[in-house]
Amino acid sequence: MPKVELRSNESQQQLYSRFRKTVTRSGVLGDIRRKRWFVSKSEERRIQKKKAIRRARRRVSQRNRRR
Numbered sequence: 121m122p123k124v125e126l127r128s129n130e131s132q133q134q135l136y137s138r139f140r141k142t143v144t145r146s147g148v149l150g151d152i153r154r155k156r157w158f159v160s161k162s163e164e165r166r167i168q169k170k171k172a173i174r175r176a177r178r179r180v181s182q183r184n185r186r187r
Contacts, residue, residue: 122146 122142126135143149159167 122148 122139124135124139124142
């Protein structure tokens with residue numbers, strides 16, 4: 121769990137922005153979103169496979185655009 125302590129001469133706004141940054145980098149919110157619903161292993165593999173195919177198609181199309 122990310123932890124942020126108030127530094128000397130630091131405003132509340134600066135503290136809040138530093139906290140948001142550490143939470144984003146730690147990936148806590150992503151884990152919470154993923155674990156919100158139960159997803160079986162087979163479903164997870166199917167989703168990952170779809171994502172991989174989508175990424176591969178994007179890479180190919182980007183390479184074709186550059187040429």
